[in-house]
Amino acid sequence: SLFVQAQVYEIRAVNKLVGNIGVELRMISGTPPGTVNFVTDIVFGLRWLKVYNVDLQSTLTTAYRIIKSDNRQTKGIYHFQAFSAANTPFNFPANWTLNIWVEILSVRNTLSGTGVGTFEVAPKDFDGSTDPNFGVDLADFSPAAVSSAVNVPLPVKLTAFDALPKKNYIELNWTTEEEQNNKVFEIERSDKENVSFSKVASVNSKGTTGSKYKWLDKNVQSGVKYHYRLKQIDKDDRFQYSDTRSAQLDELDNMAIHLMPNPADKWLHILFGSSLNAGKVLIKITDVMGNLLLKKEYDLSSGNQTEVNVFSLSGGSYFLSVEDNKSILYSKVFLKR
Numbered sequence: 001s002l003f004v005q006a007q008v009y010e011i012r013a014v015n016k017l018v019g020n021i022g023v024e025l026r027m028i029s030g031t032p033p034g035t036v037n038f039v040t041d042i043v044f045g046l047r048w049l050k051v052y053n054v055d056l057q058s059t060l061t062t063a064y065r066i067i068k069s070d071n072r073q074t075k076g077i078y079h080f081q082a083f084s085a086a087n088t089p090f091n092f093p094a095n096w097t098l099n100i101w102v103e104i105l106s107v108r109n110t111l112s113g114t115g116v117g118t119f120e121v122a123p124k125d126f127d128g129s130t131d132p133n134f135g136v137d138l139a140d141f142s143p144a145a146v147s148s149a150v151n152v153p154l155p156v157k158l159t160a161f162d163a164l165p166k167k168n169y170i171e172l173n174w175t176t177e178e179e180q181n182n183k184v185f186e187i188e189r190s191d192k193e194n195v196s197f198s199k200v201a202s203v204n205s206k207g208t209t210g211s212k213y214k215w216l217d218k219n220v221q222s223g224v225k226y227h228y229r230l231k232q233i234d235k236d237d238r239f240q241y242s243d244t245r246s247a248q249l250d251e252l253d254n255m256a257i258h259l260m261p262n263p264a265d266k267w268l269h270i271l272f273g274s275s276l277n278a279g280k281v282l283i284k285i286t287d288v289m290g291n292l293l294l295k296k297e298y299d300l301s302s303g304n305q306t307e308v309n310v311f312s313l314s315g316g317s318y319f320l321s322v323e324d325n326k327s328i329l330y331s332k333v334f335l336k337r
Helices: 249-254
Strands: 008-015 020-029 043-049 066-075 078-085 102-110 116-121 144-147 149-153 158-165 170-176 182-190 198-204 212-217 226-234 239-241 245-247 257-260 267-272 280-286 292-299 305-309 316-323 328-336
Touching: 008 116, 020 043, 020 149, 158 226, 158 245, 158 257, 158 267, 170 182, 170 226, 182 212, 198 212, 257 316, 257 328, 267 316, 280 305, 292 305
Parallel strands: 008 144, 008 149
Antiparallel strands: 008 020, 020 102, 043 078, 043 116, 066 078, 116 149, 158 170, 170 212, 182 198, 182 226, 226 239, 226 245, 257 267, 267 305, 280 292, 280 316, 316 328
């Protein structure tokens, strides 16, 4: 409990730039605590819209040993994260000056997101069923939340990343929806799944909305399956990895069709293998109950790839089939985010 009950505090979230969110506390009235004054608990929560598709990383910058309490939770339209002191007591700064904001925490948002976002201190009773409460709602320590961290840059969002086997090389393609603070993509490769990745190339960020990238790996051998991942590095040298994509040179000869990306967001690209003869085909998308949702005619003589807009589909599993006028030539499951 707080020894000097007459003290009144405010808490706020602030934009610390390069994707960091700071949490600051200040005393607006009362006698500043000395080294012997402390609270036995400090608990607060941050919340943000779940459509950002981001998390808060576990590495925190704090002089007061404040840590994440469990994992990110979801309630309504929000993701939220609780924080608490790693030890008891939580010691305040000695001789705290009135009306001076003191940073008690700095944390970076991570995973994939888009554009900029707002992060705010969760209000009282934001999740009253959780112990500890995710809002600032302790009887002995209940500072008023006064402002939020706005326009916080969110990390790069990859909308597509694929490895395509060609005749004598493997082509990597990726697309970003937004790039905030991005410096470079490093391409890492392994010939064993999830083992011993090494850097094989780097591609500078274009820093624009909807950027498309391509890189050709010509140092490959037939019959070897290669695994690729992107290491996206920010201007402050922090980084995150993409999912892994795999391909081998002779893969196209052993399949009729390749779908990318899978899972898909807006566009589902269809790459036809050499085992399909030129001619007109009908591409159909059905749900798990067999209901026809989309269809498209395509002439294979026009090329070995096309695309279908799946943006209107709800998230879930679907079947894509390729048919001629006699039968189903190929069917494959894909996921819609």
